[in-house]
Amino acid sequence: MGSQRKKVPNIFLDSNIYIAAALSNRGGSFRILQEAKNDTVKIYTSAFVMQEIARTIKRKYPQKLEYTTALISSTPLQFKKQPGVKEVQKLSSLIEDPNDAPILAAALKNKVTYLSLWIVNISSLQSFKTQTSPLKSSPRRISSKTIFTSGKTHWVNLINTL
Amino acid sequence: MSQKTIMLTKPTITLPKSWKDTKVMVQFPNKATVVIKKMLKQPKVEVDYSTDEKNWERIAPDLRSVREEVVREFYPQLYGKPKKKGS
Numbered sequence: 001m002g003s004q005r006k007k008v009p010n011i012f013l014d015s016n017i018y019i020a021a022a023l024s025n026r027g028g029s030f031r032i033l034q035e036a037k038n039d040t041v042k043i044y045t046s047a048f049v050m051q052e053i054a055r056t057i058k059r060k061y062p063q064k065l066e067y068t069t070a071l072i073s074s075t076p077l078q079f080k081k082q083p084g085v086k087e088v089q090k091l092s093s094l095i096e097d098p099n100d101a102p103i104l105a106a107a108l109k110n111k112v113t114y115l116s117l118w119i120v121n122i123s124s125l126q127s128f129k130t131q132t133s134p135l136k137s138s139p140r141r142i143s144s145k146t147i148f149t150s151g152k153t154h155w156v157n158l159i160n161t162l
Numbered sequence: 163m164s165q166k167t168i169m170l171t172k173p174t175i176t177l178p179k180s181w182k183d184t185k186v187m188v189q190f191p192n193k194a195t196v197v198i199k200k201m202l203k204q205p206k207v208e209v210d211y212s213t214d215e216k217n218w219e220r221i222a223p224d225l226r227s228v229r230e231e232v233v234r235e236f237y238p239q240l241y242g243k244p245k246k247k248g249s
Contacts, residue, residue: 016225020217027214048236055228056221088237098240099226099233 011114012044012107015052022057022068033075044078046106081109 013032020029035041050072057068083105091105092098107115234241 015229016218016221019221019225020214023217023221024210024213026210027217028209028211029214029217031209048232051232051236052225052228055232056224059228060221060224085237085239089239092240099229101240102233102237 008040008042009114010042010044010110010112011116012103012110012112013049013116014103015049015056017116018049018053018068018072019056019061022064022071023061033071036076037074039076042078043075044080044107044110044112046079046082046102048102048106078110082106083109 011032017029017032020027021033024030032041033043036043053068053072057065061068083102087109088101088105091108092101095101095104104115
């Protein structure tokens with residue numbers, strides 16, 4: 001009997017998910033990291049995200065630093081394609097807050113199915129998704145299947161698909 | 163399908179990070195061997211999404227300020243400043 005690898009969803013998580021997972025093991029944030037350990041989801045990340053997590057935890061929740069390090073290092077994470085300056089610059093002109101561009105660029109670069117964001121304005125992203133012409137000049141076109149998740153409803157739907 | 167077999171001989175057990183295609187054998191001093199073919203699925207506890215929302219709201223202001231700081235370091239060009247070499 002031949003074995004078929006089940007295709008698991010690829011997801012890029014914003015920094016807030018990792019921090020929330022470190023603060024509570026009861027929420028969906030913690031659950032999704034556990035799902036990665038069970039190989040039911042593949043999580044992509046970037047050096048940028050890791051830097052944000054480290055700084056936020058170190059400054060605001062230093063008592064959680066050791067636990068967060070253990071939590072993240074025990075989670076299988078994919079550091080594959082990191083966005084370059086030009087890619088981030090192009091995206092920064094298309095979204096409301098240019099500071100969110102590195103997150104979006106890293107997700108697009110890795111062609112993820114799900115992009116989980118919290119502090120990014122979801123409505124601006126939806127309109128961004130429908131703008132195809134500016135993206136023709138960008139290094140990677142956004143996948144039409146990419147689903148932006150933000151806020152509770154999207155998040156619950158995402159967890160339920162796993 | 164290729165399958166890895168990990169022989170654990172020490173009393174302390176280090177479990178593999180991923181159980182995918184992995185079989186774990188534990189050998190006891192009396193030569194009895196237990197083969198754990200598959201990790202038992204952990205029971206899925208009910209997710210409390212309200213803790214997510216509460217924590218996300220709590221960390222958002224801090225994360226926002228840290229993000230700007232990290233962007234300035236990683237991508238100074240976004241702020242119109244070319245990255246200086248050796249600084």
